[in-house]
Each structure stands twice: as structure tokens, then as C-alpha cells.
Amino acid sequence: MLSIRELYIHYITDEGIVKAVNGVSFDVQEGETVGLVGETGAGKTTTALGVMRLVPNPPGRIISGDILLNGESLLGLTEAQMRKIRGEKIAMIFQDPMTSLNPVLTVGDQIAEVVRFHNKKTSRADAFKKAAEMLGTVGIDPDRMDEYPHQFSGGMKQRVGIAIALTCNPGLLIADEPTTALDVTIQAQVLNLMVKLKKEFNTSMLLITHDLGVVADVCDKVAIMYAGEIVEFGAVPDVYRNTGHPYTIGLFGSIPDVKKKVKRLSPIQGLMPDPVDLPAGCSFEPRCQVATAECKTLKPRVGEISPGHMVKCTHHWREANHGHSS
């Protein structure tokens, strides 16, 4: 389905080169949901925009690597060809439903626009019929399609966003923190809706989030991102039960556990490195509990600690390769 290969995206600014995405590789299989987890600034959104080829340029630039959709490279396409892909093959749901809908158009108009844009022959009436149907699918009374976004609540706006994204039945749905702006009860509703529709429409999904709980609920696989790199990737049960990378371990340590009584959480010490000035060795080395001297200089390599479970850490790489080499 989607395959990202050694992707590098940099923002070239006056202050220096911001290395937002550094050699990201992962796959999203047909019908699969992959969670992309990381701190703010880890490069999650930039990766997503890169897939859409919408990294703001200038200053952003895809330096190298490749993005394949169903085996076809997206980087070689012209802008016009890319427009056909966006919305039709890959759609996106945004973080803030308050601002991602156009305030001067009715929601019906906005859904119908997508229908007509990707299918020029559709008549106005048919497009609106489709819009009404899509609103019904996401659980909004189709009678409300002549209303403006400000007449809807936040959760409903996000449903409209989902309706717009799914209108053209895209093969891949990128959801960029779709529930961050919603309150907890609505989060669950929207997530359940997305999971349900994903199955109905047989769509693959790339879910960007900070929330490991959401990932456990929704995703098949998870990619943990740190400083523009994927430090751990694997099936959700593997990563959660047999956590490999020290950063992921730190993330889990930061989650409060209702069953245990602890005075303090154990957060990861320190801050993310400045993406203009990344460490020479492992990016996580300054904050890592188990770092050794070689981590300072040696770029970590990816080791497969169990089938399909990759960890980008020198220690794990050594362990994984130990059996083979000696």
C-alpha cells in the first residue's frame, strides 16, 4: 500500500537546516492501521505532509528517499497528477476541526466539492446526494447539510472532516491527531467511528498521535518516532509487551498506572535535541538511561528483535545480530 523508504525532509531556514525527518522507512499494508507516535516536534506531521507532498516549500524540502503508493513513486509525479492522488487515493483528517472547515461554505457544499472535483462528470444534484449520504454515514442528520460549520459542535465538525476525507473512498487515510482537540468522551466516539468506517471502506490508516492508549485501542502496528527517526516499529502487542528501545520504555514509564500506587511518574529526563544541531551518534543518547560511550559517536542501526519488530538502537542491534554472526 504505502511504503516510505529512507525519507529525509529538511527545512532550510536562515538559522540553519532543521532536520525534521531523517531516514524514515516504514510500510502501511492494505487495510492496516499504523500509529505514528512521538513528542511534539518529532517529525510526525512533516512525515505526513511529505507523503502528501505538501511540505511547505520554501523552507521545506524532501531531500532524498522515496514514497511509494501501490508501488508507484509519488515523488516523480507532476503537481497535476499529485492533485488526483490527494483526496482520491490519500485523504487526511486534521487535528483541529474548528479551523479545518471553511467557515463560509455549508458542510454539504464542502463535501460535494470534493465529489465533483474528483469526478468532473458528477452533477450538482448527485454530488449533494452523495454528501447527504456521507453525512448519514458519520452519524449526522443529512438535513443539516445546509448548515455552516459554526452551527456544529466540535465532535460533529470532526465527523464532517471524516466524511469529507472518506468521500472519495481513499485507499489511505492519514489522521493527524484527529482527537487531540476533542474532549475525552467525544474522542472515544470519534475514534470508534473512524475504526468502524475504516473497516467499512477497507481503508488503510496512518494515525498520528501522542496517545499510546489510543494506539493500543485502534492500531495494528506502531512506529515510535524520535527526532525525525523511527526508533521502534512493530505490531502493537510486540512493542507494548516486549518494548525494545529505551525511548519507548521511557514513554511507557511516563503513563500513570491506575493499579500501582506511585508518588511520582518516571518521565524521560531532558528535552528533545535541537533539530538544527542533532547529536553525532544516537539522537537519544543524551537522555538515554543505558547509553554507553559508543552511543555518542556511533549512529545506531536497526535490529530486528523479533519478526517484524524493529528497534533502532546499537545495543539491540548487537544483541539481534549476535546469534547470526558468531
Next chain:
Amino acid sequence: MSDREEFTPRSKKKSQISEILKRLLMNHAAVVGMLIMLILIFAAIFADYVAPYSYEQQNLNEMFARPSLKHLFGTDNFGRDIFSRVIYGARISLFIGLTSVVLGCISGGALGAIAAYYGGRADNIIMRVLDVMNSIPNLLLAISLSASMGAGVGNAMIAIGITSIPIYARVVRAAVMTVKEQEYIEAARVLGVSNRRIILRHILPNSLAPIIVQASLGIAGAIITTASLSFIGLGVVPPTPEWGGMLSAGRQYIRNHWHMVTFPGLAIMITVMSFNLFGDGLRDALDPRLKR
């Protein structure tokens, strides 16, 4: 079903406009301006029925008549009824004012929108050229343009329209700059909408408020410029009644026949004032921060 679908969007759209209208009507100055404007527009459209005389009917027996019931504003040096000429003059002034604003607004707006949306080199080239235009005083530019094209209603219109391009380009550019950063524009791009469509359908409707305000204020400016051009003989040619032209014709008789210049002058003043009052009111009504 189709009945309701036809009906509902209209009622909803109306509610937004009626909201703005309500706020506009609470502003007394704006209401006064709007009323005067409506009267002027009415007079301009129905000048043939409103005016007691034709604008070019000469009556040499009644030259320089003082204002009276027969001739409300008196008559001029050819015995033409000044009241009728002022009414017909409204037609010319409003026509030139409106069309030149539309001309300036569309071409300036397009340039501003392109500059803001694409940014970078396109922005630089367009805005620097407009800066050059802007560095020439407006009236001087209008004078030189109409001097080179010749007098006449059409040319005056074009000259004034071109002069106002930089102003609209600036206003539109600023408005588009803020709107294009909104997430729903990015959302539209993600859905594969083309640039042209994003500008026309998503950005411009959202940046309309400052453009409308600038246009309503711009009409006042355009009317003054028209009058100025005609005053120096570059705008509308006699015998077409134009307020500036009437002022210019009455200038040499001002010592003995004050009414020849007073009434066209008042007409200009009142018209410009009404558009300014209305424009100011509209700006306040469209400003969501002043919502009560």
C-alpha cells in the same frame, strides 16, 4: 425533499446577511449614509422621470435665474435647469464611480490575491510594480492617463480604475495572507483542490469583508477624482452634465451667480459623505470583534 433542500440553504444564508444588516442598521450615521445613497441611486436611475427638465434644454430667456420654485437650483449661463443637471450628473458620477471601482477591484484584487497566494517572486514582482504606480500621486496619475487617452466617460473610468489598482491589490493581499494560513485551506489542498479553485472559492470569500469596505469607500474617492478630472476638462465632456464640469463652468460667474457652483459642489459633498458614512458603518458591521 427537494423543496426543503431548495429552501433551507437560502434561509441560512440570509440569516448571516441579516445579522450584518442588523448591526449596520443600529449605526445611525451609516443609516443616514445609506438613505442618501439610495436616494441618489434612485435619482440616477430614474433621472428621466425625476428631473423636471432635460439636462441640455436651453432657455436663453431665463439665463442665470436665481433658485425659485420653477428652477429649484436656478439656471446656468445657457438657461439650463441646474436641478435637472445635478440629477443627471448623479447618474454619470455614480456610473463612473461604480465601474471604476469594479475595474480596480477586480484587477487589483486578482493581482493582490496572486501575489499573496504564491508569494516569493510573483509577490515581489507584482508588488514592486504596484509600488511604482503608488509612488505617483493618484490624481496626477489619473490626469496623465486620461490626458493621454483623451477625455470622455469611458476613458475617465479606465483612468480612475487603473489608479486605484494598487490600493485594492494591497487590501486583498493583506486579507489573503491571513486567510491562506488557515487550516481549512491546507485541508482543501490535501483534498486535491486546484490553486485557482482554492483562491476563488476558499480564500476570496473569506477575505471579502475588507475588500467590500475598501470598495464602498473607494467609490467616494472615485467620484471626487471624476469631478476633479472634469473640472480641469479631462473627464467628461460638455454638454454631458458632470458635477466637476458644472463647477468648472460656473467658476467664472461665481461672483454674481453663486448658485451655479454651490449646488454641484453640495452634490459632490453629500454624495461622498454618504458613501463614507456607509463604508465606515459597513466596516464596523463586518468586524466580528464589535459584535454585541
